[in-house]
Amino acid sequence: MGYATRRITKDDFDRIVMVIDHWWGGPISTLAHPIFFYELGRFARVVVDESDELVGFLLGFVAEESELTGYVHLVGINPEHRRQGVARTLYQEFTRDCEQGGCVRMKAITTPGNEPSISFHAALGWSVDVLDAYAGPGRRRVVFTKALTPLTVGS
Numbered sequence: 001m002g003y004a005t006r007r008i009t010k011d012d013f014d015r016i017v018m019v020i021d022h023w024w025g026g027p028i029s030t031l032a033h034p035i036f037f038y039e040l041g042r043f044a045r046v047v048v049d050e051s052d053e054l055v056g057f058l059l060g061f062v063a064e065e066s067e068l069t070g071y072v073h074l075v076g077i078n079p080e081h082r083r084q085g086v087a088r089t090l091y092q093e094f095t096r097d098c099e100q101g102g103c104v105r106m107k108a109i110t111t112p113g114n115e116p117s118i119s120f121h122a123a124l125g126w127s128v129d130v131l132d133a134y135a136g137p138g139r140r141r142v143v144f145t146k147a148l149t150p151l152t153v154g155s
Contacts, residue, residue, distance in 0.1 A: 110142045
């Protein structure tokens with residue numbers, strides 16, 4: 001494939017905010033808030049090609065609910081590199097990091113009608129639930145979850 005996956009750097013974050021609106025086809029850069037690098041970036045990952053060009057990213061973090069949960073906040077793939085396994089690789093790496101960090105489940109959300117996201121998560125074995133008022137009155141969301149088996153050090 002010619003890609004490398006690694007933890008995010010400040011240069012990567014700066015590149016993300018420069019390309020995200022183009023990659024998503026509309027204004028979404030406010031969702032790439034700097035908190036996802038500075039405070040929550042330990043689990044964020046990028047994929048780069050042989051020339052270190054940004055191919056994709058996953059901004060995610062571990063949330064402490066009743067149990068540790070790996071939360072996928074935002075994923076972006078360069079349109080020229082879609083359907084080449086980049087998103088799947090990002091999810092696999094993030095899931096591995098979350099399992100090693102003691103997470104017992106994964107979670108992500110999207111809006112109804114985002115069929116590519118719904119199909120992708122379902123293909124990866126995530127549960128898909130549509131919840132009314134999840135994001136407030138009249139704001140239905142599709143909530144994805146997936147159980148994990150936390151790994152202990154040395155597993």
